Amino acid sequence: MACENPLLRGALGVLACALWLLLSPAAQGAVAPLSTRGNQVLIDGQPGSVSGSSFFWSNTGWGGERFYNAQAVAWLKKDWNAGIVRAAMGVDAPGGYQADASNRQRVVTVVDAAIANDMYVIIDWHSHHAERYRVQAIAFFQDMARRYGDRDNVIYEICNEPLDVSWRDTLKPYAQAVIAAIRAIDPDNLIVVGTPHWSQDVDVAAADPITGYPNIAYALHFYAGTHGQALRDKAQTALDNGVPLFVTEWGTVNADGNGAVAEEETRAWMAFLRANRISNVNWSITDKAEGAAALVPGTRSTGGWTQAQLTASGTRVRAIVRGWQEPDANGWPGHRVRMSSIAALGDARPDLRGPGGNAAMAPRPIGAPSP
Numbered sequence: 001m002a003c004e005n006p007l008l009r010g011a012l013g014v015l016a017c018a019l020w021l022l023l024s025p026a027a028q029g030a031v032a033p034l035s036t037r038g039n040q041v042l043i044d045g046q047p048g049s050v051s052g053s054s055f056f057w058s059n060t061g062w063g064g065e066r067f068y069n070a071q072a073v074a075w076l077k078k079d080w081n082a083g084i085v086r087a088a089m090g091v092d093a094p095g096g097y098q099a100d101a102s103n104r105q106r107v108v109t110v111v112d113a114a115i116a117n118d119m120y121v122i123i124d125w126h127s128h129h130a131e132r133y134r135v136q137a138i139a140f141f142q143d144m145a146r147r148y149g150d151r152d153n154v155i156y157e158i159c160n161e162p163l164d165v166s167w168r169d170t171l172k173p174y175a176q177a178v179i180a181a182i183r184a185i186d187p188d189n190l191i192v193v194g195t196p197h198w199s200q201d202v203d204v205a206a207a208d209p210i211t212g213y214p215n216i217a218y219a220l221h222f223y224a225g226t227h228g229q230a231l232r233d234k235a236q237t238a239l240d241n242g243v244p245l246f247v248t249e250w251g252t253v254n255a256d257g258n259g260a261v262a263e264e265e266t267r268a269w270m271a272f273l274r275a276n277r278i279s280n281v282n283w284s285i286t287d288k289a290e291g292a293a294a295l296v297p298g299t300r301s302t303g304g305w306t307q308a309q310l311t312a313s314g315t316r317v318r319a320i321v322r323g324w325q326e327p328d329a330n331g332w333p334g335h336r337v338r339m340s341s342i343a344a345l346g347d348a349r350p351d352l353r354g355p356g357g358n359a360a361m362a363p364r365p366i367g368a369p370s371p
Helices: 006-023 070-078 102-116 132-150 167-185 202-207 229-240 265-276 311-320
Strands: 034-036 038-042 051-055 084-089 120-126 154-157 191-193 216-223 245-251 280-285
Touching: 006 132, 006 167, 034 120, 038 070, 051 070, 051 120, 051 154, 051 265, 051 311, 070 102, 084 280, 102 120, 102 132, 102 154, 132 154, 132 167, 167 191, 202 216, 202 311, 229 265
Parallel strands: 051 084, 051 280, 084 120, 120 154, 154 191, 191 216, 216 245, 245 280
Antiparallel strands: 034 038
16 A cells, blocks of 8 residues: 655655665675676666776885875875775886885785775786786786785776787787686676777777676776877777776876876866766876876875865866766765765755655765765
């Protein structure tokens, strides 16, 4: 029998919504699993995207390694509202993993902190010559898969920015070998594959994609001061060919890391990513004296950063990341529901208002500051 009492109907709606929130992955302190279908990366089975920041090279002695700490990750979640971070583990460059195994612990620190803060996290084999280190990459990602393969938070980026090497003859065989090693341990976490020419030739990879494994996406990198419509056209070709893209690195400035914020192209790129629901991670959380750095030189490494400690790029990126959160296909706040937002739900869902139009519960508006 239908309930004819409006007070009871309103109460039942509130109860149903509260139960949904309590039982959702986000409410239980987890992130939703990532998967792929067609040219989309799905969040809990629905198209969506997240935005956040990459740490600088982890290499010992390069300066960016001091930001690989749990407090910095927590601050990016709390103050930037970041949904994802990237641990860019240097491999073969001086001070990298090949020379100093402590780089692994820096990655573990960031990954553990991201999990604790209900964020996605990219484990990045940060090399321009990954194909030369296939054996080492396999061993490393097997180690990571054993440690984190049951965590939906974790994404494997198996090669950062390959140079001008053949996709068919060099990169694809490398990727197939590393993917096979990961999939033997972790059957489903997202794997992102770098593409030729500094992860720009996504159209080349899309014409000859990797098959036989689930949940594979392809890395697209751009710097707004250097790359414009021509690279977006290549990305569109890849999407039209049915492969999912993931922007594991992008910058507001020139590709060499220098220059001023390219406002017009940054806006154009963000519109493209939003329209295609492509997740993105900005380069980078460091205080290096370059345009791409988010922080001014001398900034402390453990978060608590004031506006004055952000560079022009850091200010712009923080605003983008804070405003990125999307609703899902049903209009619910996507994949980062806070239980503190229950009190305002009726503003966004009029069908759940109580008698007299009073809001029963409402989600925090997209991009609103954290409490």
